[in-house]
Amino acid sequence: xxxxxxxxxxxxxxxxxxxxxxxxxxxxxxxxxxxxxxxxxxxxxxxxxxxxxxxxxxxxxxxxxxxxxxxxxxxxxxxxxxxxxxxxxxxxxxxxxxxxxxxxxxxxxxxxxxxxxxxxxxxxxxxxxxxxxxxxxxxxxxxxxxxxxxxxxxxxxxxxxxxxxxxxxxxxxxxxxxxxxxxxxxxxxxxxxxxxxxxxxxxxxxxxxxxxxxxxxxxxxx
Amino acid sequence: xxxxxxxxxxxxxxxxxxxxxxxxxxxxxxxxxxxxxxxxxxxxxxxxxxxxxxxxxxxxxxxxxxxxxxxxxxxxxxxxxxxxxxxxxxxxxxxxxxxxxxxxxxxxxxxxxxxxxxxxxxxxxxxxxxxxxxxxxxxxxxxxxxxxxxxxxxxxxxxxxxxxxxxxxxxxxxxxxxxxxxxxxxxxxxxxxxxxxxxxxxxxxxxxxxxxxxxxxxxxxx
DNA sequence: GTTTGTGAAGTATTTCACAGCC
DNA sequence: GGCTGTGAAATACTTCACAAAC
Numbered sequence: 001x002x003x004x005x006x007x008x009x010x011x012x013x014x015x016x017x018x019x020x021x022x023x024x025x026x027x028x029x030x031x032x033x034x035x036x037x038x039x040x041x042x043x044x045x046x047x048x049x050x051x052x053x054x055x056x057x058x059x060x061x062x063x064x065x066x067x068x069x070x071x072x073x074x075x076x077x078x079x080x081x082x083x084x085x086x087x088x089x090x091x092x093x094x095x096x097x098x099x100x101x102x103x104x105x106x107x108x109x110x111x112x113x114x115x116x117x118x119x120x121x122x123x124x125x126x127x128x129x130x131x132x133x134x135x136x137x138x139x140x141x142x143x144x145x146x147x148x149x150x151x152x153x154x155x156x157x158x159x160x161x162x163x164x165x166x167x168x169x170x171x172x173x174x175x176x177x178x179x180x181x182x183x184x185x186x187x188x189x190x191x192x193x194x195x196x197x198x199x200x201x202x203x204x205x206x207x208x209x210x211x212x213x214x215x216x217x218x219x220x221x222x
Numbered sequence: 223x224x225x226x227x228x229x230x231x232x233x234x235x236x237x238x239x240x241x242x243x244x245x246x247x248x249x250x251x252x253x254x255x256x257x258x259x260x261x262x263x264x265x266x267x268x269x270x271x272x273x274x275x276x277x278x279x280x281x282x283x284x285x286x287x288x289x290x291x292x293x294x295x296x297x298x299x300x301x302x303x304x305x306x307x308x309x310x311x312x313x314x315x316x317x318x319x320x321x322x323x324x325x326x327x328x329x330x331x332x333x334x335x336x337x338x339x340x341x342x343x344x345x346x347x348x349x350x351x352x353x354x355x356x357x358x359x360x361x362x363x364x365x366x367x368x369x370x371x372x373x374x375x376x377x378x379x380x381x382x383x384x385x386x387x388x389x390x391x392x393x394x395x396x397x398x399x400x401x402x403x404x405x406x407x408x409x410x411x412x413x414x415x416x417x418x419x420x421x422x423x424x425x426x427x428x429x430x431x432x433x434x435x436x437x438x439x440x441x442x443x444x
Numbered sequence: 445g446t447t448t449g450t451g452a453a454g455t456a457t458t459t460c461a462c463a464g465c466c
Numbered sequence: 467g468g469c470t471g472t473g474a475a476a477t478a479c480t481t482c483a484c485a486a487a488c
Contacts, residue, residue: 016457024430025411042469050411054469055459062471070470071466087430088437095429106328112409116426156436157429180439181432183425187334189247189272197435199428203405204338206421207317207379208246208309210403213419214378215310217402238479264447276447277481284449292448292487448487458477465470 015063022060023087025050030080042073089117096155096179097123098170099162100130100140103185107161108135118157122149126166147177157181164188171198237285244282245309247272252302264295311339318377318401319345320392321384322352322362325407329383330357340379344371348388369399379403386410393420 029049033041043054050057061067061079064086068074084090095113097104100123108120125131126143133140141149149155158179162170167186174182175196184190184200192198251271255263265276272279283289283301286308290296306312317335319326322345330342347353348365355362363371371377380401384392389408396404397418406412406422414420 018457020434021427021431023434024427027430028409028427029411044469051413053459055461056457058469058471059458066471068470069466070464071468073469086434088433089430093429093433093436102331103328106325109324110425112426113429116430118426118429157432159425180436181429183428183432187250189251191273195439197432199432201423201425201428203332203423204334204340205243205246205250206405206423207315207335207340207403208249208311208338209243210379210405210419210421211310211315212242212245212308214315214402215308217417240479266447275481277483278479280447280449281480288449290448293446294488295447446488448485450484451482453480453482455480456478458475460473460475462472463470466468 019060019063022052022056023083025052026057026060027080027083027087027089030076030083033076034080038076040073041076041079043068045073092117092119093157094119094121094153094155096121096146096150096153096158098125098143098146098158098160098174099166100125100133100135101127101161101163104161105135107159107185120159121153122155124149143173146173150177150179155179157183160184160186162186171196241282241285244274244278245305247274248279248282249302249305249309249311252298252305255298256302260298262295263298263301265290267295314339314341315379316341316343316375316377318343318368318372318375318380320347320365320368320380320382320396321388322347322355322357323349323383323385326383327357329381329407342381343375344377346371365395368395372399372401377401379405382406382408384408393418 026046029046030041043057046057047054065082067079067082095118097107097120100108104123104125108123113120122138123135123140124143124146125140131140131142156179158174158181160167160170160174160182164186167184167188168190171182171184171190171192175192180196182196182198184198187202187204190198190200248268251268252263265279268279269276287304289301289304317340319329319342322330326345326347330345335342344360345357345362346365346368347362353362353364378401380396380403382389382392382396382404386408389406389410390412393404393406393412393414397414402418404418404420406420409424409426412420412422
């Protein structure tokens, strides 16, 4: 969410995208259960923590294999490892950041990416006043260096934190450099080829869909 | 995403939640078209901008009324006004912020909320070193002031920017104060009663669902 | 000729319910 | 006795296709 509201439908045989979107949730809760020292968990217990039906969890997992034991449930440690492997989280990913304004700097300072294996290893900006500034272990690069750097550092994921007016253009540049996954913070509806995945973070859209319910609630009480 | 992947299903007669989630997208594009000076738009044109089928747009709008003219399309200005009214965006909303750490301060500085009618009018923190600090027109309050302030300022929406460990507790406190909509930035799966709406902004979940596709892509090429 | 609004048709997704296993 | 894995059933959502309106 949030995320684009548009979900790709699954071709026959493929795993539905809604399922993929839930797997990271499962993975996160399992990680927490592991820290709490729990060794085995049932789909029922997992569902309670996530507000998801047990049947859905079992069905989701069944797309990928048979990870449970009847009568017992799932080994927390084992299921977590399996999910991380399925999601490609059993490795580190180098990430490039485009846009080092106010938002971009907040993202550079955000401590939540690294522990999950997402390492920001390069930053780009077109503003000459920002280019050359040093953040941690790297220096902000001009946009011309985008393609060379993504290849040199094997960057497959980019974060877009430029103003809305420039975001579409940047997304296209990223695609040309071979980037396959983009986390977009700009408030736009991005156009992109289907082989590039884009997810948008858009707090205003989230607020705007909640006010619908607030309005409905205040009308009921009339 | 970003947003929770879990959608509530529509009870018969209700508008499906997926539809509500798309309305703000329509509203945003219409606002842009209005600025560009366009007066009339067809569902086809709108769909092209949003990567949504024209039939879906027409069906979505039909839940709320008949806003178009056959043979012509929709008046950009009129449809925008209707959508804003439907979404409850024809007014300002006072918003409370809980958590004035690094992230909370970034949110306070974010210029995207106010132009959309979301006005942060109070901030709270439990850390005595943060309480009393002044941001713009208001002073950071202790958590004890949460309920009194939400009532005094008619706050119905809150933003949660506290560490994950404290987020569940804060969400419960907010619910007790009568808050009905929460934008949650903490990386948790929040538990809450169905009459409180919660949307989560979670960039890590978005990244984690994209790596699935990256992994799949690198496997294909083997 | 164009485009809406909408039942009906077609898909997708979720939930049920139970055989099989621990 | 408890719980998984999964076809089948139920539900939700999207798309089609066309009459009506301009």
